[in-house]
Amino acid sequence: MHLSKRLLAEMFGTFWLVLGGCGSAVLAASFAGPVHGLGIGFVGVALAFGLTVLTMAFAIGHISGCHLNPAVSVGLTVAGRFPARDLLPYIVAQVIGAVIGAAVLACIATGKPGFDLVASGFATNGYGDHSPGHYTLAAAFVCEVVMTAFFLFVILGATDVRAPAGFAPIAIGLCLTLIHLISIPVTNTSVNPARSTGPALFVGGEAISQLWLFWVAPIIGAVIAGVVYPLIAGRREAVAELAARVKA
Numbered sequence: 001m002h003l004s005k006r007l008l009a010e011m012f013g014t015f016w017l018v019l020g021g022c023g024s025a026v027l028a029a030s031f032a033g034p035v036h037g038l039g040i041g042f043v044g045v046a047l048a049f050g051l052t053v054l055t056m057a058f059a060i061g062h063i064s065g066c067h068l069n070p071a072v073s074v075g076l077t078v079a080g081r082f083p084a085r086d087l088l089p090y091i092v093a094q095v096i097g098a099v100i101g102a103a104v105l106a107c108i109a110t111g112k113p114g115f116d117l118v119a120s121g122f123a124t125n126g127y128g129d130h131s132p133g134h135y136t137l138a139a140a141f142v143c144e145v146v147m148t149a150f151f152l153f154v155i156l157g158a159t160d161v162r163a164p165a166g167f168a169p170i171a172i173g174l175c176l177t178l179i180h181l182i183s184i185p186v187t188n189t190s191v192n193p194a195r196s197t198g199p200a201l202f203v204g205g206e207a208i209s210q211l212w213l214f215w216v217a218p219i220i221g222a223v224i225a226g227v228v229y230p231l232i233a234g235r236r237e238a239v240a241e242l243a244a245r246v247k248a
Contacts, residue, residue, distance in 0.1 A: 001063055001064070005063060006063060006064040007064070007089055007090065008093070009060040010060075010064045010066075010067060010068065010090055010094050011093045011096055011100070013060050013064070013066055013067075013068045013097065014093070014094045014096075014097030014098050014194050015097040015098070015100050016052055016055070016056055016101070017049070017052045017053065017097075017098070018098045018105065019105055020049070020052035021048050021123075022102065022105055022122070022195070022198070023105050023108070024045045024048035024049075025045045025048075025123040025188075026105060027105075027109060028044065028045075029041060029045050042181075042184045042185075045180065046177050046180030046181045046184065049176050049189070050173040050174060050175075050177030053066070053176050054170060054172070054174075055173075057169030061168075061169060064090075065082070066169075067082075067090060068097075068192070068194070069094060069191070069194060070193045070215075070219070071151075071152070071191065071218035071221065072151075072155060073094070074219050074222045074223065075155070075222030075225050075226040076152075076155075076156075076226070077226070078222070078223050079156055079225075081156070094194040095193075095198075098195055098197055099197065099201060101198055102199045106122070106202050117202060118204070121188075121203070122202055122203045122207075124188065124203050125187050125188045125211075125213075125214045126187065127139070127141075127187060127213065128210075130210055131185075131186060131187060131188070132187075132188055133185040133186060135187070139186060140186055140187045140213060141213060141217050143182075143186045144183075144190055144213065144217035144221065145220050145221040146221065147182065147183050148191040148217065148219075148222055149221035149225045150175070150221075151221075151225075152224075152229070153228070153229055154172060155168075155172055155175075156230075156233070157171075157233070158171040158172055179191055187214070190214040190218060192214075193219070196211060196215070197211060
């Protein structure tokens with residue numbers, strides 16, 4: 001698939017991730033409506049993020065690989081699954097998609113009388129006073145590194161040529177849901193620098209000043225997984241299996 005088409009797919013996919021995942025947090029997590037307690041809560045938000053990845057994996061996985069995340073692209077590059085020459089264009093496309101998704105979400109959210117985009121937090125990520133549970137910088141850093149490392153580990157394993165075919169989107173989507181169930185109280189869950197960047201640009205202030213963590217920690221976690229998975233699974237064995245299938 002031509003690079004331009006893959007980049008467009010990544011942009012649309014990341015747009016959907018931010019609109020669907022962050023949108024559930026901003027619009028529906030605590031919505032009371034005519035019936036008190038109708039909001040989906042943080043469990044619903046976790047599921048929403050998982051569903052965005054699952055649906056897009058089926059929709060564009062065959063076009064771009066459905067990374068939707070600079071950390072995923074970095075991890076796949078380190079593991080030898082993705083060409084380094086395409087890494088920067090993918091990251092740019094993902095960030096653009098995330099910003100557009102956040103812009104559309106802001107347009108929808110501010111349509112409610114009295115809605116304060118900055119005061120709402122707008123699904124941004126943070127630590128200290130900006131953490132949902134007021135977790136420290138160190139706790140947030142460790143959480144994001146570990147969660148991203150395991151996310152990439154699952155992605156690498158589920159998309160391994162030796163893994164059961166056709167189930168990767170389900171495993172990856174459920175993994176992201178689990179990650180959110182664990183880490184929403186800590187950082188509001190990033191594991192994705194593009195997802196963090198989009199909303200932060202509209203909130204500014206502390207969300208911007210803390211954004212560095214949600215680039216550095218996920219990328220470190222991705223690199224760890226990109227190194228560890230091939231050591232465990234064996235790169236040569238995967239290449240041999242792929243060659244055998246192509247030959248057959």
